[in-house]
Amino acid sequence: MTHLALKNVSKHFGDFTAVKDFNLDVRKGEFVSFLGPSGCGKTTTLRMIAGFEIPTEGVISIEGIDITNKAPSQRNVGMVFQSYALFPNMTVAQNIGFGLRIRKEKESDITDRVKEMLAIINLEKKADSYPYQLSGGQMQRVALARALAIRPEVLLLDEPLSALDAKIRVSLRAEIRSIQQKLGITAIYVTHDQEEALSLSDRIVVMNMGEMEQVGTPFEIYNFPTTVFSANFVGTLNNANGEVVDPANGTLTVDGVKFESATDLKSRKKGDKVKVAIRPERFSFASEIRKANVVDAKIENITFLGSVVRIQIKIGNTRFNMDTFNNPFLELPKIGSTEQVTCSKEAVLVLDE
Amino acid sequence: MNLLARIRRIPFWSWIWFILGALYFLLPLLATFNFSLRMERDVIGFKAYIRAFEDPEFLKTFLYSNVLALMTIIASIILIVPTAYWIRLRLPEARRIVEFITLLPFVVPAIILVFGLIRIYSSPVKIPFSDITLLKPLTTFEVGTDILIVAGYMVLGLPYMYRSVDTGMRTVDVRTLTEAAQSLGANWFTIITRVILPNIRAALLSGALLTFAIVVGEVTLASFLGVPAFGPYLFLLGQHRAYEPAALSFASFLMTWVAMGLIQLFTGGQGQAAGAH
Numbered sequence: 280m281t282h283l284a285l286k287n288v289s290k291h292f293g294d295f296t297a298v299k300d301f302n303l304d305v306r307k308g309e310f311v312s313f314l315g316p317s318g319c320g321k322t323t324t325l326r327m328i329a330g331f332e333i334p335t336e337g338v339i340s341i342e343g344i345d346i347t348n349k350a351p352s353q354r355n356v357g358m359v360f361q362s363y364a365l366f367p368n369m370t371v372a373q374n375i376g377f378g379l380r381i382r383k384e385k386e387s388d389i390t391d392r393v394k395e396m397l398a399i400i401n402l403e404k405k406a407d408s409y410p411y412q413l414s415g416g417q418m419q420r421v422a423l424a425r426a427l428a429i430r431p432e433v434l435l436l437d438e439p440l441s442a443l444d445a446k447i448r449v450s451l452r453a454e455i456r457s458i459q460q461k462l463g464i465t466a467i468y469v470t471h472d473q474e475e476a477l478s479l480s481d482r483i484v485v486m487n488m489g490e491m492e493q494v495g496t497p498f499e500i501y502n503f504p505t506t507v508f509s510a511n512f513v514g515t516l517n518n519a520n521g522e523v524v525d526p527a528n529g530t531l532t533v534d535g536v537k538f539e540s541a542t543d544l545k546s547r548k549k550g551d552k553v554k555v556a557i558r559p560e561r562f563s564f565a566s567e568i569r570k571a572n573v574v575d576a577k578i579e580n581i582t583f584l585g586s587v588v589r590i591q592i593k594i595g596n597t598r599f600n601m602d603t604f605n606n607p608f609l610e611l612p613k614i615g616s617t618e619q620v621t622c623s624k625e626a627v628l629v630l631d632e
Numbered sequence: 633m634n635l636l637a638r639i640r641r642i643p644f645w646s647w648i649w650f651i652l653g654a655l656y657f658l659l660p661l662l663a664t665f666n667f668s669l670r671m672e673r674d675v676i677g678f679k680a681y682i683r684a685f686e687d688p689e690f691l692k693t694f695l696y697s698n699v700l701a702l703m704t705i706i707a708s709i710i711l712i713v714p715t716a717y718w719i720r721l722r723l724p725e726a727r728r729i730v731e732f733i734t735l736l737p738f739v740v741p742a743i744i745l746v747f748g749l750i751r752i753y754s755s756p757v758k759i760p761f762s763d764i765t766l767l768k769p770l771t772t773f774e775v776g777t778d779i780l781i782v783a784g785y786m787v788l789g790l791p792y793m794y795r796s797v798d799t800g801m802r803t804v805d806v807r808t809l810t811e812a813a814q815s816l817g818a819n820w821f822t823i824i825t826r827v828i829l830p831n832i833r834a835a836l837l838s839g840a841l842l843t844f845a846i847v848v849g850e851v852t853l854a855s856f857l858g859v860p861a862f863g864p865y866l867f868l869l870g871q872h873r874a875y876e877p878a879a880l881s882f883a884s885f886l887m888t889w890v891a892m893g894l895i896q897l898f899t900g901g902q903g904q905a906a907g908a909h
Contacts, residue, residue: 329815330814330815351815360811362808364811
């Protein structure tokens with residue numbers, strides 16, 4: 280059952296198109312992330328759902344009710360901002376209860392709800408503190424509680440962790456996900472951080488230049504990207520130019536080196552130029568295990584990255600990165616030597632431009 | 633020790649300029665105070681103060697000017713806060729024009745302003761192209777004159793009040809706070825009264841103090857509109873007596889300082905709150 284729907288939504292600012300033909304159905308309780316670089320239209324889309332921007336074209340609905348032209352205050356949508364946006368003149372409890380007071384709920388109900396929200400964010404002892412007395416992480420938890428206190432239909436989060444340091448970001452994102460699942464609330468999360476999107480979301484919408492590049496689960500987005508942008512934006516990727524040899528068998532060549540791919544190539548002809556992508560971690564040395572593709576690779580460089588060792592290899596005239604997990608007994612090849620490397624058919628992705 | 637070390641670190645010429653500045657401001661004040669204490673020959677005392685405060689005209693004009701100042705401050709806040717807010721939120725391109733308008737009172741003398749007001753509002757307000765009178769001339773009745781003088785004072789106080797409010801709004805993220813309040817269901821009135829105003833309290837108080845100081849001591853508008861205000865009273869007193877005006881001037885300085893102290897007291901935590909945002 281669709282809870283939030285965006286149909287053919289576009290937003291133009293003069294001649295500039297910020298969002299183009301955006302279509303998305305979000306189920307109740309689903310956590311969807313908009314992922315993309317700065318200026319890709321993800322925040323504009325979120326702001327259209329919140330009501331801070333009105334779409335130039337298209338319809339936005341919640342539970343089938345058209346909210347496209349409703350004022351933000353009429354939408355019952357909770358929003359968490361990157362800069363927290365807590366009211367500096369109010370205590371934590373007053374901030375959380377603000378939306379309920381606007382709704383003229385009974386004072387006893389407000390007190391109960393504020394207590395409940397403070398318990399959820401583990402800040403019961405900070406009820407009487409002012410925002411300036413809190414850390415960044417605490418302020419964002421209060422902002423989350425304030426947005427959730429009004430029991431919104433949809434929770435919108437606009438890069439809520441960007442202003443926090445790395446450690447707090449990781450712990451708070453787990454907290455956000457856990458609270459969202461506990462309350463079963465529909466959430467839309469805007470981020471440019473692929474790790475955040477991959478770890479939090481039920482589904483990810485990859486956006487580029489105002490358009491949707493790909494929609495899918497984190498597993499699909501990472502393992503089966505359908506466009507070059509999507510593949511490059513999420514994770515590290517080796518790109519190469521290839522040529523289709525046998526569309527029926529999924530065979531292609533990169534610099535004359537033959538590869539087999541699990542991607543359906545039946546719509547292409549022999550000799551077609553294609554973009555080929557292989558993730559670094561999908562390569563391994565053929566001495567360990569042999570997969571569908573076994574090719575000779577010259578070892579050009581080795582970089583130690585902590586848990587991972589990145590090996591730069593050259594297949595034909597194309598350079599690839601190969602990642603292998605670090606362990607104390609790892610035997611690394613010599614720089615300049617030629618080794619056989621292998622990857623599965625599924626690892627060889629053929630992408631649309 | 634720490635304080636001494638800090639004082640020693642201040643450059644010599646800074647001290648010289650500070651002392652010269654302090655003397656420039658304090659010497660006339662001390663001289664006025666000294667003069668006001670010498671009403672009786674060979675006696676240092678507060679007779680001038682007693683005489684000045686005993687005059688029923690003093691209390692009447694002072695209270696009247698205070699009421700005018702209060703009205704001016706309220707009307708200015710009602711006009712300027714939503715204007716400055718809307719310019720920050722939706723019309724940033726209008727900011728330069730509005731800033732230019734707010735500087736006009738520095739260029740246009742009060743005498744021009746008051747003659748303009750008298751000229752326009754000493755005739756009845758009529759429905760255009762008819763003889764039907766909507767309002768009799770504002771200068772012909774007391775409330776009408778009070779409205780005129782408050783409007784005039786609003787213009788005189790505009791540069792100070794607008795700048796204070798605008799600076800106050802710069803210290804809080806007006807746009808995001810507004811959007812946060814909107815997403816929680818607040819309407820415009822609630823946003824301004826419960827979110828914006830409390831967060832620019834310090835700026836409002838500064839603007840209010842400056843407006844208060846201008847209104848209480850203002851002479852031109854009050855004289856030409858013929859209202860019993862404190863400014864003209866002080867002026868007249870100065871023409872006929874020597875010691876009482878000095879006493880009243882010093883007393884009004886003290887009142888201003890008390891007001892400034894109160895602002896510090898009331899807004900002590902504001903800077904912290906806004907800064908942490």
